[in-house]
Amino acid sequence: MDRLQAVDFVRRFHQEQPQAGDAADAERRIREVLAEIDRTGTYEHTPAELAFGARVAWRNAARCIGRLYWRSLVVRDLRHVTDADDIAAECFEHLRLAGNAGRIRPVVSIFAPDRPGRPAPRIVNDQLVRYAGHRTPDGRWIGDPRGAVMTSRARELGWKRDEEPFQVLPLMVQERPGTAASRPEWYELPDDSVLEVPLSHPEHPWFAELGLRWYAVPAISDMVLEIGGVRYPAAPFNGWYMGTEIGARNLADAERLDLLPVVADRLGLDRSSERTLWRDRALVELNVAVLHSFQEAGVTMADHHTESERFIRHIAQERRQGRPTPADWSWIVPPLSASTTPVFHRYYDPVDPALRPAFLARGS
Structure with a gap:
């Protein structure tokens, strides 16, 4: 157990959550935590600490463009x-x-932590x-x-x-x-x-004949939530999809469903040369179908232009709080029409692997 992580987390919790008490309350809680670590090798978060830690872990997620709503994360304490x-x-x-x-x-379900x-x-x-x-x-x-x-x-x-x-x-x-x-x-x-959305296109009836669909809740379940040195190895969490995650990656990548040639042929595009930009044209129509289908089904989905603008707002809000916004450019920038979005033309605060709380790859 990293005692410094525990101390840093408790101090941050009290700094950002005035209802938790003043500096004297923070120091009192730190003494409790350190004494518990000495006795058991770990410590137990209060429900309020757990909820705050999970939300800040989302705030710190350098690969996520949807962090504007980190405060709205529903935290289920299932320890x-x-x-x-x-x-x-x-x-x-x-x-x-x-x-x-x-x-x-956005929901996270936090099950039992590892103990010594x-x-x-x-x-x-x-x-x-x-x-x-x-x-x-x-x-x-x-x-x-x-x-x-x-x-x-x-x-x-x-x-x-x-x-x-x-x-x-x-x-x-x-x-x-x-x-x-x-x-x-x-x-x-x-x-x-399992909420699923059948995929269709607003202008091409043949698209529905492809029999495609996709699930609505992208709940990551193989990452470790680490808060103040305590590791929660089962903590599935989700936001909502951005359309390009499905339309420009899951359905389009050659190592995934590889649907660009299928869509291009149904559109009657010339695939004899890359210079015809058949991939680009098919990719746009595939993403039009995904956004259209989720909207028709009444299922939340963001488009990459709107989500990019929201991320810029998130950066501005965090700056006003004196906090950096670490971001992995290769994950933040959408895989479709990247240069038309405001997240493309800028640099970001560097990713700090030691930043906590955090959702971590298992084994790290």
């Missing part, structure tokens, strides 16, 4: 939930709450919702290649894959990592927990 069945049930409830009948809410000699449960999946993917004997892909590793893992556990291109993977929960009984349990996601 008492350690049984795999119960964790799965709470993950499904997370998806229902976040889906919110289409009005997507007692690693806490883990969620194996990288997202709570992900489509399966596998390669056929003739080399074709069915589903999403990004889901191939999790598909193989789930099959090893006894899950049955089918040939449906948008088959939702089961949730896999490892209740006792690092022990002889560390084999994950798997759970099919209930239908009412």
Whole structure:
């Protein structure tokens, strides 16, 4: 346990949350925390500290363009939930709450922290919702290649894959990592927990015939939430999609669903040369379809121009508070029409790997 991290976090909490008390209250809490660390090797956050830490971790997320609303993050304190069945049930409830009948809410569900000699449960999946993917004997892909590793893992556990291109993977929960009984349990996601949007185009009826769809809640589930030196290895969290995440990456990348050639051919574009810019033209129409479909379904989604303007507002707000806004340019700048957005033509505060609280890649 990093005692300095614990002290720094408690001081920041009291500095930014006046209702927590004055400087004397902060020093009193620090003494409590340090004494608890001396006794047990760790300490327990108060509910208020936990909620503040989770929100600041989102504020510190250098790869996220949607941080303007970090204060609105719904924090579910589930530290008492350690049984795999119960964790799965709470993950499904997370998806229902976040889906919110289409009005997507940013939510984080925080399960038990690691303790000295007692690693806490883990969620194996990288997202709570992900489509399966596998390669056929003739080399074709069915589903999403990004889901191939999790598909193989789930099959090893006894899950049955089918040939449906948008088959939702089961949730896999490892209740006792690092022990002889560390084999994950798997759970099919209930239908009412997975909000999906069928994709169509406002001008091309043939687009709906492609049978495409995508899920509405992008809930990351394989990152560790670290707050004041305490690590929460199961803390799935979500915002809402920006259209290009689906239209310019998930559906378009050659190593994902690789739909640009399909869309270009249906549009009648000339693919004989890259100079015809067929990829660019197909990419725009693919993104038009995604934005149109989510709007028609009444599901929250941001376009990359609006979200870029919001991020500039976020930077200005943070500057007024005397705080830096670390940002990874390659993640902040949208993958479509990048130079037409205000986030393209500027530099950002450097990313500090030591900045905490933070959502961290597992193993870091």
